[in-house]
Amino acid sequence: MTELLLVLASRRQNIKEIIEPGLDQGKILVIDRFIDSTLVYQGIVGGLGYETVRRMMEATGTWIEPDLTFVMDVDPNLGLKRIDPGDKFERRGIDFHLTLRKAFLDLAKDSRHRVIDSEQGRESVAAKIISLTDDFLARRGTRV
Numbered sequence: 001m002t003e004l005l006l007v008l009a010s011r012r013q014n015i016k017e018i019i020e021p022g023l024d025q026g027k028i029l030v031i032d033r034f035i036d037s038t039l040v041y042q043g044i045v046g047g048l049g050y051e052t053v054r055r056m057m058e059a060t061g062t063w064i065e066p067d068l069t070f071v072m073d074v075d076p077n078l079g080l081k082r083i084d085p086g087d088k089f090e091r092r093g094i095d096f097h098l099t100l101r102k103a104f105l106d107l108a109k110d111s112r113h114r115v116i117d118s119e120q121g122r123e124s125v126a127a128k129i130i131s132l133t134d135d136f137l138a139r140r141g142t143r144v
Contacts, residue, residue, distance in 0.1 A: 004042040004056060011062045019064065028142070035062075036069060036107055044103040045096070063129075068136050070129055073106040074118040076101055 011034075022029050035057060047126030057063035074082075076097030108115050114132050118125055 001048065003046070004038070004048060004053060007038055008041065008056060008060045008062045015062060015064065019136055027139075029142050031066070032064060034069075035064070036071070036104065039107060040100060040103040042106075045099050066112060067140075068133065069108070069113050070132075071104050071115045072118040072125070073101070073105065078119060083085055 012064065019029060019031075038057065039050055041052050042048055043050045047081070054063065061138075076094055105115065116125055116128055116132075120128075
């Protein structure tokens with residue numbers, strides 16, 4: 001719970017100082033790790049539960065659903081080979097990472113989610129994200 005509250009305090013500050021002003025100005029914002037990560041890391045895998053974490057986010061004004069969310073899917077065995085583990089989560093065992101992957105994929109069921117096969121090369125992944133983003137913005141009548 002302490003970890004969740006620290007995450008949400010930081011998020012609340014970002015919402016007030018960056019996200020809300022950007023949205024008010026009509027900007028398109030790109031955010032790495034937002035509500036889904038909190039639901040998975042602190043809620044599902046962290047043991048607090050999805051509903052508890054969501055209620056805490058709603059109570060603290062940190063529940064803002066993105067219009068579009070990319071879930072970067074990669075087999076954890078491959079993903080861990082691609083990184084230099086730096087934080088406490090990255091240094092956890094393969095079972096932890098398999099559980100994370102399943103939780104993210106289980107969560108990625110609604111219309112805002114796009115699951116990206118990240119076992120492809122960077123160029124292919126980037127091209128897929130750009131294409132999906134262009135399609136999404138075109139449907140909304142927005143141009144970048």
